[in-house]
Amino acid sequence: MMLNLFKVLAVFVAIISVTTMGIALSTFIVAPDLRAEMNTAAMQNYTFERTTGETPQWTVTRRFSVNAQDPKERGSVGTFPTGYDALIKAHQDLRQQLGNRSTEMSTETTRLAGEVTKFTANQQIDTEAVKQRIAELKTASDAMVAQVKLKSDELQALSVKSREIREETAERRTDVLRLRHELEELRTDLFRLTAVRRDLTDRVLRLEIENHELLDRITQLTTGAANPATVSSKE
Numbered sequence: 001m002m003l004n005l006f007k008v009l010a011v012f013v014a015i016i017s018v019t020t021m022g023i024a025l026s027t028f029i030v031a032p033d034l035r036a037e038m039n040t041a042a043m044q045n046y047t048f049e050r051t052t053g054e055t056p057q058w059t060v061t062r063r064f065s066v067n068a069q070d071p072k073e074r075g076s077v078g079t080f081p082t083g084y085d086a087l088i089k090a091h092q093d094l095r096q097q098l099g100n101r102s103t104e105m106s107t108e109t110t111r112l113a114g115e116v117t118k119f120t121a122n123q124q125i126d127t128e129a130v131k132q133r134i135a136e137l138k139t140a141s142d143a144m145v146a147q148v149k150l151k152s153d154e155l156q157a158l159s160v161k162s163r164e165i166r167e168e169t170a171e172r173r174t175d176v177l178r179l180r181h182e183l184e185e186l187r188t189d190l191f192r193l194t195a196v197r198r199d200l201t202d203r204v205l206r207l208e209i210e211n212h213e214l215l216d217r218i219t220q221l222t223t224g225a226a227n228p229a230t231v232s233s234k235e
Contacts, residue, residue, distance in 0.1 A: 034083040034084070034087065037087055038083075038087060038090075042091070042094060043087075043090055043091075043094075044063075045062055045063050045064060045094065046060055046061065046062060046063065046077070046090045046093075046094075047060070047061045047062075047063055048060055048083070048086055048087075048090070049061070050083070055081070056081075057079050057080065057081060058079065058080045058081070058082065058083050058085070058086035059076065059078075059079045059080075059086075060076070060077035060078060060079075060080070060086045060089060060090050060093070061075065061076050061077065062075060062076075062077060062093075077089060077090060077093050
């Protein structure tokens with residue numbers, strides 16, 4: 001009886017020993033490597049320093065700020081008794097900083113969304129104003145084009161009329177030169193006719209004088225034929 005009891009106890013102790021060894025091995029195998037975890041990409045912003053002594057401590061320090069505009073985020077995170085506590089606190093601190101940054105970014109996004117909405121409204125107003133200005137300028141441009149076309153037509157008509165006037169002026173100038181030449185010829189003919197008239201006038205005067213003398217002579221002859229004695233005495 002006692003032998004069986006010892007056998008059972010021996011088996012029980014063996015089972016407990018194997019179980020304890022398995023738990024220890026599993027804990028050693030499954031437990032994370034502190035240095036590996038401290039050197040991950042997520043922990044690049046933190047420095048882990050272990051102090052020596054009777055009660056070793058782990059000090060966690062931030063290398064730089066997640067928000068570069070806030071230098072207060074740099075500095076010590078704290079001192080912890082174990083590396084696991086330091087690592088957990090570093091992860092918590094990183095989560096907190098990222099959460100704060102996310103809140104700031106959400107606030108900034110909301111502010112930017114408001115500014116974008118305001119800018120979009122202003123841009124729409126500016127667009128409508130630009131469209132209205134374009135319509136005004138197009139109306140003014142169309143009116144100017146119509147006026148320019150009208151002036152162009154008037155200029156073309158004036159050009160045609162000016163050419164006609166130049167042609168008529170050239171014809172008038174030719175007529176003036178011709179009439180001036182004819183006038184000179186007429187003046188020459190007038191001078192010649194004046195000379196001829198003067199000569200003829202002189203001849204007429206001489207003829208009248210001669211005619212008068214002949215009339216006197218005829219009168220004398222007629223009177224003498226009627227009174228021969230008187231004519232003889234006169235002779």
